[in-house]
Amino acid sequence: MPEDDQRATRNLFIGNLDHNVSEVELRRAFEKYGIIEEVVIKRPARGQGGAYAFLKFQNLDMAHRAKVAMSGRVVGRNPIKIGYGKANPTTRLWVGGLGPSTSLAALAREFDRFGSIRTIDYVKGDSFAYIQYESLDSGCFAVESLFENRSFPGSQLPRKQILIKNKSVSCKHQKIS
Numbered sequence: 001m002p003e004d005d006q007r008a009t010r011n012l013f014i015g016n017l018d019h020n021v022s023e024v025e026l027r028r029a030f031e032k033y034g035i036i037e038e039v040v041i042k043r044p045a046r047g048q049g050g051a052y053a054f055l056k057f058q059n060l061d062m063a064h065r066a067k068v069a070m071s072g073r074v075v076g077r078n079p080i081k082i083g084y085g086k087a088n089p090t091t092r093l094w095v096g097g098l099g100p101s102t103s104l105a106a107l108a109r110e111f112d113r114f115g116s117i118r119t120i121d122y123v124k125g126d127s128f129a130y131i132q133y134e135s136l137d138s139g140c141f142a143v144e145s146l147f148e149n150r151s152f153p154g155s156q157l158p159r160k161q162i163l164i165k166n167k168s169v170s171c172k173h174q175k176i177s
Helices: 023-033 060-070 104-114 136-148
Strands: 011-017 036-042 051-057 081-084 092-096 117-121 128-133 163-165
Touching (some): 011 060, 023 036, 023 051, 023 060, 092 136, 104 117, 104 136, 128 136
Antiparallel strands (some): 011 051, 011 081, 036 051, 092 128, 092 163
């Protein structure tokens, strides 16, 4: 599960690529696992190592599926190496460990104390949700506050199970467990 890996991000590092690999070729190999928002290919000078790329998926689950399925597979002529890339700043938090009785209203009450929320993506009964804040500062404040105060005072959410990850924010803390 991606939420069990503290290093997991929606960005994948793809190594050991052919020097002539194309964006189209990478998209074709990886798009079956989810929506790819960005592809960046790096081609070091000849003799300085092989080409590598970064793929940014729309969400963590898509990146995780691609990482698991494609690790060691051949793209072009080489077996590729895959790892999680560095996180890029975003206002979106992943919240996991939610119980079936969690409501959208409870999520809103819990997370709006850290700043103005743009959207909450949650389907009743799912074990996870995405909280998108209006500002990067609010997202970092939520991650850092919840990491430092695991008791969730006044929360309507189950305290022992909840996990928070900001998959792309370079905040001081990235996970509650």
